[in-house]
Structures are given as C-alpha cells and as structure tokens.
Amino acid sequence: MQQLIKVLFIYLLTNVNLAYSQTYQIGLLKYNGGGDWYANLETSLPNLIKFCNNNLKTTINPEQAIVEVSSSELFNYPFIHMTGHGNVVFSNQEADNLRKYLIAGGFLHISDNYGMDKFIKSELKKVFPELDLVELPFSHPIYHQTYNFEKGLPKVHEHDNKPPQGFGLIYKGRLVCFYDAECDLGDGWESYEVHKDSEEGRQKALQMGANIISYVFLTTK
Helix, strand or coil: CHHHHHHHHHHHHHCHHHHHHCCECEEEEECECCCCCCCCCCCHHHHHHHHHHHHCCCCECCCCEEEECCCHHHHHCCEEEEEECCCCECCHHHHHHHHHHHHCCCEEEEEECCCCHHHHHHHHHHHCCCCCCEECCCCCHHHECCCECCCCCCCCCCCCCCCCEEEEEEECCEEEEEEEECCCHHHHCCCHHHHCCCHHHHHHHHHHHHHHHHHHHHCCC
16 A cells, blocks of 8 residues: 555656645644744645645645654645754664655654754664755745746844755755745745734735745656
C-alpha cells in the first residue's frame, strides 16, 4: 500500500495541471527533540490556505493535517510546513523517510520561529548529507510568482536584526526544501490578534507564502 501511495504521489507532483486543479491537503510536520512544532498551530497555515484559495483559486483543504516525520502518511501531503523555536532531532529512520518523501516529489517549507536555526541545519544534513543549504538569489522564481518580491523575503519579525534570508536544498536540479531565516513567515500568517503585526506586514507574509505554494504546484518539476 505504501508503495502505491508513493506512485500516486509522484504522478500527482509531476503532473502540474492535475496537481493545481485537485483538492489536496497541506501537512504540518510534528518532530521530536523538544522543539515546539505546534508553535503556530491555530491560525498560521489555515490563514495561508484561505489566502491561497481566495487569491490563487487553489482548492486546498481548509484544514491542515498533522503528520509525524516517521509516518508513511507523509506521502499523502505534497507540501509540508515546519516551524518552531527550539530543538529538532531526526532519528535515522525519520531522516530516511523524509529523504524518500522529498526525492519522490514532496516539498518541505521551514520557517524559523526564532531559535530553530542552530538545530535544523545539522538535522537536514542527516536527510541530505551530500547537499548544503544555499541562499537563493533574489532572481529565483520563488520570489516572482503571483507576487513580486524584488528584494527577496519580507521581514516579519526582528529576531537578531539581520536581513531575512531564503535558503534552499536543491536535489538534482529541483528545489525540495525552502527555509526562511530571520524572516518568520509562519508568524506573519497568524491572525492579527496573535502578534499584532501590521496589516501590510501580514499581507506581505501571506503573499510570499502564496508564492511558495504557487512555485511548488505550478513550476514544472
């Protein structure tokens, strides 16, 4: 059954028109290590999904799924979001499962909610020992989908007062993971009452999130 799921998953992800027209669900990654994977559980992804369905005319299931790194259910979700403030630990089995998922056509978006950076980089090395995170240039298509970000990621929260950076893992020419650092897109998707972010800032975060969704489902693999 798991092999059949993988075959269907690969077919969906490699057929761009089909992937965009079908209803699909986004997963929130539940990981071990003590970090708060649930940091933005209530409103972040649901708000992004609503924004995309309203503005990109996607048909994403309005309810996010929660999926563990080790689970075969990972292959049910073409797009996985990960966030948190602290420690992340992938076991060898989890790293192998995540690697297979990404190679099969899946996509992982990581948003550092402040404090994850020093942990996630080493854990991604378990997933792809042969790859390094590379900073994507401002000309990369992920910044120029429905919404145009000439200077890359918007700055949502201050963190260490450094400019926001977007990093990627590129496997055989395909971007399989996008990591936003010093940015906090996930917080920017939250409802106003959570962080009291300005409406302009929230809109920029949602637009950049929509660009990531659009890139994953509309860009030819």
